[in-house]
Amino acid sequence: MADREKRRSAGSGSCLAATVAEPGPATKGSDREFLSQAGVGELLRGALLKMVEARPDDPVGFLADHFGSLAAAVVESGSEDLKEPRLSDGSSGDEGARGARAQQRLNRALWHLRLAHHSQRSAFGNNVRVAYDLLSLTGPFGHAGDSSPAGAPGGGVSGALYTQTLRCLCGEGGVPASTSAPLLCRLHCHDHEAVPYGVFRHGVLTCAVFSDYIRQAQRLYAQVCQPDEGPASRAACLAVLGALREALETSRDADSPSVKALRRLEASAKMSPHQLARVMTEAQARGPAGHMDAKEFENAAAELFIARVKVVS
Amino acid sequence: MTSGMNRFNPTITVDEYLAESNVLFYLSDALTQLLEHKEEYTHFGVIRYFAEYFSSVKNSNHILFREYNYIKATPHNRASFIRVFWRCYRQIGKSGDLLSILEYSSLLQLLCPDFPMETVKSAARIVLTDDGFDCLMSFSDFLYAFQLQFYYQEFLDSVLLIYQDLLAGKSPNTVIVPTSTSVEQLPGLTTEENNKEQDLEVEASTLAECIDALCDRIKNSHPPRSCLQEALEETGKVSYHSLLMSLAKHETINLMIGALPSKTEVLNDPEMDQELDKLIAQISVSPSSNSSGSAVSMLKEVQRKASPRRNIHHRRKMEVESDGSTEETDSSEN
Known part of the structure; x- marks a missing residue:
């Protein structure tokens, strides 16, 4: 995972690196050493890349989850690979724990x-x-x-x-x-x-x-059924389902990309509001045939x- | 914090996304804290440290016992602090105690050791007509005034400047918007004069125009325009003081900040009582003083002590440490 992220990071913004490698003013040397020894730079770079990629609406919550899940992984794996030499867990071997x-x-x-x-x-x-x-x-x-x-x-x-x-x-x-x-x-x-x-x-x-x-x-279905009239009419539902099937069939079996794109357009035309309205009125005209529930x-x-x-x- | 970001909006660059989220601020603070307490956190595990840090930011507990500059650094921090203040001292409101400015200030300093008196005074001024140090306020009056004052500090400072210019007959649009200077540092006015002046009235429509222009300049850190308009439309003439009073009571603003319930609900939250007991137990000086109404007596005791700051800081360290080391590094306070 870390490898892949490093590769992806090659082209990304320079501000990330700047934040990650920002030591305190006084004891620069030892701080830097400490950070690199603990793998903090790599840890934060990975977290930021994940975040920028997903662009969550709540970035802080996202980071909390991200680090939380990493911490869980460390406890679980006996902490070898993530440079956490002192974090030992006592729960190895136990069946329930597994x-x-x-x-x-x-x-x-x-x-x-x-x-x-x-x-x-x-x-x-x-x-x-x-x-x-x-x-x-x-x-x-x-x-x-x-x-x-x-x-x-x-x-x-x-x-x-x-x-x-x-x-x-x-x-x-x-x-x-x-x-x-x-x-x-x-x-x-x-x-x-x-x-x-x-x-x-x-x-x-x-x-x-x-x-x-x-x-x-x-x-x-919610569109087909009027909210105050209980379940939708069977005829209308069947008509809509028919249109849906047709649309799905159109988009199938396409080989070349251009044909695919064409089929997709065709399919969405088949599901357009206009088309749906038409099949539903036709269905209504054929008379009531009970209801269909959600x-x-x-x-x-x-x-x-x-x-x-x-x-x- | 989630101010309408749209992740599917391709026009937002990575840098803009990061800038909007304040994430870099928290990362840099987390790093600073980590470097200041290296020893503790290597025992703790660096990954776990970051996990705890960000989950506390998420849960709004991160501002407990932090320095004032941190508490006011982001809108989320401000809202969190207002919320924690309410949660910790709701019992005072319940028991109906009225407190003075000094006492509210001490309560705030229990949560944030260097919380400035000036902000407390400004908040009290919204509630009181004259600010003698011994005037008493109910908890909920103070709470909502405090929320407005603390959350929109810079905005209110700018509004006061505009207001003063209007009173002096100057054209207010030439005003340079201050970013962090508080009103009390402005030259030429004592607190007394300041106060009287804030009760004078100006044309509401002129003030509204100027405030609208101000909102254009400072983007997001102002109350919703509709609320401002509402507050200014009601009357022909308005004083700074009466404007702030109506903003403090404005329910929409309260909802937007999102830290407090509506004023009718503010003392009524049975499910929080348990949590509250826990919090009070954490911050109270003696472990036995967590019964209802004791916060006040506890506070008075703290006032008598020479330096409550040290005590709090020490307790914070005790929470984090488990190996019994008593060495203190105090550097987070400077």
């Missing part, structure tokens, strides 16, 4: 995954990598060296942990467990399997996009999405 530590790692991985929205491609990609590296260290021989290359022989995230990560991601994204269950089924790996990075990335990205998609679908709509929309997700392995 479970707690695994949970902590999972929390930290999830925290990283939450940092950037998936539309911020490079940031999201980096964070997935960091999360993957974190999670692949939980095995009995794992050690928390940030420098250890992920995907080393015998490494990889266990299937159980991978599934748990995806489940948490969907849950945090506001997707009810019942809605995400079929998706997780498709993305499922066996618990004892070592999940390669590509699969992990695909799973995480799919869940992130799926959470967004479901939120949009919920919003769509959950049913959500499930139907989810199904459209999930049908397009490839089954893993």
Whole structure:
């Protein structure tokens, strides 16, 4: 992790370096020595880069979480790699402690995954990598060296942990467990399997996009249904779902980037307010056919999405 | 602190983002503190030190027992201090005690050893019509006046300058906005004169125009314009004193600062009582004095002691240290 961040730092603002290397006035020499010995410069540079990348609305809270999760990692790993020679922990070897530590790692991985929205491609990609590296260290021989290359022989995230990560991601994204269950089924790996990075990335990205998609679908339903009139009419819902399916089908199977872009435009035209209004009036004209509640709509929309997700392995 | 930053706004550069967030200020303070107490924090672990530092900033506990320059350095610090002041001494309001300027000043100095008397006086002046040192104020009156005075110090100083110029018949727009000089350091006016002057009235509309121009110059560190307009629209003529009184009571300003509940709720917060007991136990001189209303007697005791500052500083060190070292480095006070 540290390596990657150093590389990224090459082109960034000079003010960061200035702050990090700003010793007190009096005992410059020994202060500098102290800071470099304790690895403070590197620590702060890493923190600032993470922060600038994610640009959180509450930077102080962000740094608190960041350092907090690093501190947890230090306690957990016996403090070797982060230049904390005197911080020893007495909780090694114990089974219960190991479970707690695994949970902590999972929390930290999830925290990283939450940092950037998936539309911020490079940031999201980096964070997935960091999360993957974190999670692949939980095995009995794992050690928390940030420098250890992920995907080393015998490494990889266990299937159980991978599934748990995806489940948490969907849950945090506001997707009810019942809605995400079929998706997780498709993305499922066996618990004892070592999940390669590509699969992990695909799973995480799919869940992130799926959470967004479901939120949009919920919003769509809210639009269709009049707030004071109870559940929306079945006919209108079906019409909207039909339009949604069409739009999804349009964007599929595109090869070259230009075709892809064209398809996307086409698809969004199909979901334009005008078009939706048209299909809904047509549906109304066909007469009432009962109601559809929010959950049913959500499930139907989810199904459209999930049908397009490839089954893993 | 989260003043409408938009992370998806590509026009904000990294430097602008950092400048807006005050993060560099906190990082540099964290480093300074770290270097001043190297020994302690190497035992503690540097990463854990930064984690604790930033989580205390987040939870607004970071300003406890810090020097005045730190407390007033950022809007978040100011709001945190106002909040902590309220949380620590709410019991005084509950028990209905009325305190004098000196006593409020001592209470503030228990939390911030070098808290200047002048700010306390300015705040008291908003509440009182004449500021004898023995005039008594209720806790909530003082609290909201103090909030306004402390949070918008520089803005109020500038408004007072404009106001004085208007009284003197000068064109106020030539005024150079002071950044940190407090009103009392201005030449030519004793406190007495200052006071009487603040009750004289000027045209509200002229003052409003000048204040509007002032807001343009100082960007974010002023109360919302709508509140200022509201306060100035009500009357044809307005004095500095009456303007501040109405701003201190303005609920929207209170909400914007975000440190205190509304005035009706200020003494009413059962869930905080427990937390409060803990805090009082931390700052009280004798461990047994955490019952209701004892803050006042505790304060009077402290006043008799030669130097409350040392005591507080010592206690702070005791909290951080665990290895029994008693060496003091006092450097954080200078």
